[in-house]
Amino acid sequence: MFLNLLLTLGVADSIFSKGYKQMSGQINIETDIFDRINLTVDQRLIITLSNYYSHKLPLFLICRKSPSFSKIPDYFAIKNNQCVTDLNSYDFQKSSxxxxxxxxxxxxxxxxxxxxxKSAKANILVYLEQKSDFVINFDIQDKNVCYVICQNQGICKDGQCMCPEGFIGNDCSLKVSDLSAQQELDPFTIYYLNIREQNSLRFDFTERCSFTFHCIGENPFYSRGELEFQSYIEILQEDSQKCLEQINSYNLQFSLHTQPLYLFTSNNQIQIASDSSESSNKNTIVYIVTSIGLSLLLIIIFACFKCKKSTPQINSLFGVSSSMSQKIALIRQMNKFMPIQTYQELIKKFPGLSDDQSCPICLENYKEDHKIRVSYCTHFFHSECLDLWIEKNEICPTCRSSLNYETLNKLTNTENNDEGLFQNASSTKQISNYSSQKKIRLYGENKSANSPVITL
Incomplete structure (x- = not known):
């Protein structure tokens, strides 16, 4: 049903009302009020719908488009048709x-x-699912005057109510509960999370459930939104930062005092399994103590590890009875005969060794920056793995060639070959010659003319 209402304004601050009896369906109200009034920068137009039956609520909207609704529009229909409405008052059955x-x-x-x-067009409409009376009231008001009475110790500031924590709404009349202080959530109760500190937040439930959970900067309607079905809610730090920026922007544009909140509502009774909110006040001390304790523990472990690594593990090869001078000399021999190098450097020198891609001791795959020791028998291992191995086993883990004190001592007395990587081992029967198979192993089947020459 369509009604035409033409409002003729005389004095700018007058109040104009129009009553309607037993209306139903979509009522489009055509008016030239937006062309006729001349608001100053300090004024605004307040349009109020009231005097309707409490059990037959109409929905009042102003839309930039000209929508045609077949029923009371939901949140998404309101948003898609670029409509503005006092949906919170409608949902909570306010008298206006x-x-x-x-x-x-x-x-x-x-x-x-x-x-x-000034040139924009706006469509005023009312939708009723059942026959009801209602009154539309137009009022021009100064921007610094609140158009509602602020409740629950709310303060009127810049024409809007500034609500204390725990209350929301344009008149601060709606009480909400802090989600971080709950163990059980009741259906149809609104819970909030204040993200002013921009920390990550997570709450786990004992079972999957349906609920709405959103930043009021993205969706300002308290009990509306996209329904989710899962066993937890989570806000990442970047989410809380985005929410805070949105609310600050709207507060600045519309002279509001909206708190930076996420709102949660559900139709189910929900048990909270655990609260992992990083910003929960009651857990702050626990987090601080735990963080400090873990940090100290990691420092101690790291210090012990560095201390252990700073003493070459090759020392244990020579037994408790070895003298300090002998240990130092043999450490130098080991580092000279089998110097530590990276896996990348080794494969670049000896491409034939690239087939060996994992350490035979720990079975971990080599990476380019891994530290390697190569034995005279052309087998190579993680340096730490080999050092630990030869503390108890004086043989090559792969081919069982000798790696004992006597053998290493003889090898260090021969001439260097292959840039110090391998030595001429002719002084012992066990390592007297390098076979052609070893050269193939080092350089592959097709030996390059530029490959290093090994003295046989």
Missing amino acids: QTIVIEFQPQDNNYLNIIHLT
């Missing part, structure tokens, strides 16, 4: 619904506030 209009250089809207340019 109010839309605030300001003329601004740019079109914009948030919550129940709409900014219009």
Whole structure:
């Protein structure tokens, strides 16, 4: 049903009302009020819907488009049709619904506030599912005057109510509960998380359940939104930062005092399994103590590890009875005969060894920056693995060639070959000659003319 209402304004600050009897369906109200009024920068237009039956609530909307609804529109239909509505008052069955209009250089809207340019068109409509009476009231008001009475110790500031924590709504009348202080969540109760500190937050439930959970900067309607079904809720630090930025932006544009909140509602009774919120006040001390304790433990472990690594593990090869001078000499011999190098350097020198891709001792695959020791029998291992091995086993883990004190001592007395990597081992029967198979192993089947020459 369509009604035409033409409002003729005389004095700018007058109040104009129009009553309707037993209306139903979508009521489009055509008016030239936006062309006739001349608001100053310090004024705004307050349009209020009231005097309807409490059990037959109409929904009051102002839309930039000309929508045609077949039923009371939901949150997504309202958003898609670029409509502004006091949906929170409708959802919580308030006795009136109010839309605030300001003329601004740019079109914009948030919550129940709409900014219009002088040339913009706006469509006023009311939708009723059952027959009901209602009254529409137009009022021009100064921006610094609150159009509602602030409740629960809310303070009127810049024409909007500034609510204390635990209360929300344009009049601070709606009580909400802190989610971080709960162990059990009741259905149809609104819970909030204050993300002012921009920390990550997570709450796990004992079972999967359906709920809505959103930043009021993205969706300012408290009990509306996309339904989720899972066993936890989580806010990452970047999410809380984005939410805070959105709310600060809307507060600045519309002179609001909206708190930086995430809101949670569910139709189910929910048990919280654990609260892993990093910003929970009651867990702050635990987190600090735990963090310090873990840090100290890691420092101690790291110090012990560095201390252990600083003493060459090859020392144990020579037994307790070896003298300190002999140990030092033999450490130098080992480092000279089998110097530590990276896996990348080794394969670059000897491409034939690239087939061996994992350490035979620890079975871990080699990476380019891994530290390697190569034995005279052309087998190579992680340096730490080989050092630990020869503490108890004086033979090559792969081919069983001798790696004892006497053998190493004889090898260090021969001439260097292959840039110090391998020595001429002719002084012992066990390592007297390098066979052609060893050369193939070092350089592969096709030996390059530029390959290093090994003295046989």
